[in-house]
Amino acid sequence: MNKKEKGNEKDNPLTSALLEANSRNIRDVLSRYGLKANLVLGAALCVSLVLNTTMFSYIINTPNKYFATKNGFVLPVVPSNVPGYSDTDVMEFASTVMNKALQLDFVHYEQTMSSQKQYFTTTGYDSFYKALESSGQKDNIINNKLNIRTSISPGSLVTEGLLNDQKTYAWQFRYPVIMQRVGHFDTYKEERYDLFVQVIRVSTDSNPNGIAIAAVVLKPAEA
Incomplete structure (x- = not known):
């Protein structure tokens, strides 16, 4: 069924x-x-x-806005005709570099100078180095086995703006400086100076900081 x-x-x-x-x-x-x-x-x-x-x-088609430095940092690319940094930052930069560059002694003279070379333009460094030679400071330090103690006080902005080429931004600062020579047996009296430093914007291709010291003038402080 x-x-x-x-x-x-x-x-x-x-x-x-x-x-x-x-x-x-x-x-x-x-x-x-x-x-x-x-x-x-x-x-x-x-x-x-x-x-x-x-x-x-x-x-x-977009222009590069950032670049990597050798230390692994990624920083913005800023044209050299604009500041890129605050006045305070640039003034601190120049103060730090010059404070190290002017701590000279007869043993490490060349080493000290060379270590700060990277923070100068080529012309700026050559001018600074030759000024120490022509003034007799280098020979005085080495021949008399002296140490130079340098104290740099907070600086002030003298001027800023584009240089005559209209392509490079620059700052000039003034720093009160006290320098004292110290030998094996003698300590000399303190000497007061006015330190003028010009800092300019540079290409990041040649200097990752984007700024460098272009000129240094050290003269006795006005009474």
């Missing part, structure tokens, strides 16, 4: 028609939604391509 009913169910035209209709519905659903999925995926790929092309074009 059961076998006969199963056979009739299989051979029933209505059942076959329903199965066929159901199969078509499934194929239609898969086809319809599969097409939509493909369309959505294609649209997403097009949008991604446009965005990537735009980003690539932006990167290629």
Whole structure:
């Protein structure tokens, strides 16, 4: 009895028609939604391509705004005709460099000078070095085995702005300085000076700091 009913169910035209209709519905659903999925995926790929092309074009055509230094720092690139630093920062920079450059002794004279060379322009360093030679200070320190104790007080801004070439920003500062020569057996009296330092903006290609000392003038303080 059961076998006969199963056979009739299989051979029933209505059942076959329903199965066929159901199969078509499934194929239609898969086809319809599969097409939509493909369309959505294609649209997403097009949008991604446009965005990537735009980003690539932006990167290629945008000037560099940052550079990496040898110490691993990433710093902004600033044109040399604009300050790039505050007056206070530049004044502190010059004070720190000159305080080290003027702590001279007969043993480490050349070493001290060379260690500060990186903070000067080439012309600025050569001028400073030759001034110490021509004034007799270098020979006096080495021949008499002297140490120079230098104390630099907080400075003041004398002037700032573009140099005559209109391409280089510069500052000039004045610092009160006290220097004292000390020997093996003698300690000399303190001497007071006015230290004038010119700092200029330089290319970061040659100097990662973007600033360098261009000129140094040391003269006796006015009474």
